[in-house]
Amino acid sequence: MQMETRTRRLRSTDAVRRLTRETRVSADALVYPLFVREGHGIIEPLPSMDNQTRYSADTVAQGVESALSAGVRSFLLFGLPEKKDAVGSGAYAVDGVVQQALRNLKQAFADDAYLITDVCLCEYTDHGHCGLIKGQQVDNDSTLPLLAATAVSHAEAGADMVAPSGMMDKTVSSLRSALDDNGFLHIPIMSYAAKYASAFYGPFRDAAGSAPQFGDRKAYQMDYHNSREAIRRIQADIDEGADLIIVKPALPCLDIINQAADWFNLPIAAYSVSGEYAMVKAAASAGLIDEYKVMCESAIAVWRAGANILISYFASPLAVAISKGDIG
Numbered sequence: 521m522q523m524e525t526r527t528r529r530l531r532s533t534d535a536v537r538r539l540t541r542e543t544r545v546s547a548d549a550l551v552y553p554l555f556v557r558e559g560h561g562i563i564e565p566l567p568s569m570d571n572q573t574r575y576s577a578d579t580v581a582q583g584v585e586s587a588l589s590a591g592v593r594s595f596l597l598f599g600l601p602e603k604k605d606a607v608g609s610g611a612y613a614v615d616g617v618v619q620q621a622l623r624n625l626k627q628a629f630a631d632d633a634y635l636i637t638d639v640c641l642c643e644y645t646d647h648g649h650c651g652l653i654k655g656q657q658v659d660n661d662s663t664l665p666l667l668a669a670t671a672v673s674h675a676e677a678g679a680d681m682v683a684p685s686g687m688m689d690k691t692v693s694s695l696r697s698a699l700d701d702n703g704f705l706h707i708p709i710m711s712y713a714a715k716y717a718s719a720f721y722g723p724f725r726d727a728a729g730s731a732p733q734f735g736d737r738k739a740y741q742m743d744y745h746n747s748r749e750a751i752r753r754i755q756a757d758i759d760e761g762a763d764l765i766i767v768k769p770a771l772p773c774l775d776i777i778n779q780a781a782d783w784f785n786l787p788i789a790a791y792s793v794s795g796e797y798a799m800v801k802a803a804a805s806a807g808l809i810d811e812y813k814v815m816c817e818s819a820i821a822v823w824r825a826g827a828n829i830l831i832s833y834f835a836s837p838l839a840v841a842i843s844k845g846d847i848g
């Protein structure tokens with residue numbers, strides 16, 4: 521006779537499986553990254569990221585519109601300027617690409633789309649590093665005022681939240697005081713607190729043309745051998761005033777997400793990065809895996825680990841999967 525254990529009884533039908541799911545998710549917890557480049561009328565595929573699109577500031581509303589119709593409400597904007605320079609001036613230019621995109625999107629969607637901006641210099645510097653260079657080193661302290669100016673210019677253009685990703689020490693406190701001084705006390709900071717120096721960012725760097733021209737980011741991004749360091753860095757960012765924290769990449773950091781969820785009582789976002797996306801796409805197009813099922817399983821793994829928010833290039837299909845009840 522077949523033995524009916526408690527777990528067997530609770531998974532014997534689709535109805536009881538859905539009734540007793542431990543991990544519940546909503547499309548409200550998804551964030552979709554969008555790339556905005558300089559120019560007009562541009563809607564072009566991203567060569568390194570299958571099925572992702574690069575827009576100009578005047579077309580990016582179309583990308584937002586289609587994600588909104590899938591059920592995604594929050595967006596993370598990255599800018600790709602025409603000209604890069606040593607000080608990343610495109611990042612904090614009043615008419616920079618992200619600033620233009622923000623104005624257009626606020627006009628088109630008002631509060632229907634929640635707009636988060638990446639605050640970093642690497643997409644805007646000709647050397648591709650996240651901060652100013654002195655000699656062969658990234659200079660932490662002289663970078664901070666530029667990051668603060670970037671965050672303020674985003675808020676002025678309509679950003680709802682800023683997300684500093686450059687991993688310079690004291691970024692969060694610099695941004696917080698600059699935002700407060702300029703009347704943006706209500707703008708939350710989502711800090712990339714635990715960001716590993718990861719090979720999984722490769723397709724993003726191709727898309728953003730932001731690969732470092734010399735050296736690497738190991739001086740300011742974290743060594744993946746370390747987990748206690750992640751807790752220390754998250755704590756430091758919280759002490760400086762971070763409202764939400766990001767762990768990145770996602771699948772290689774499920775342990776970090778899990779520990780962060782145990783240690784801290786503010787919202788934790790996991791960023792499922794470009795390389796994670798590209799691997800699923802490549803394996804699926806080689807006929808090796810079922811893209812939809814792997815996408816669903818990977819996303820739930822991140823939430824199950826303890827993340828509250830998932831930043832993903834699969835945001836739209838995930839929102840659809842949630843609405844169909846396949847996950848969530």
Ligand code: PBG
Nearest residue numbers: 640642685720721724793794795
């Ligand atoms: C900028 C930044 C990067 C990513 C997000 N913000 C690149 C990097 O640190 O090199 C990576 C995102 C992705 O791979 O999807 N500092």
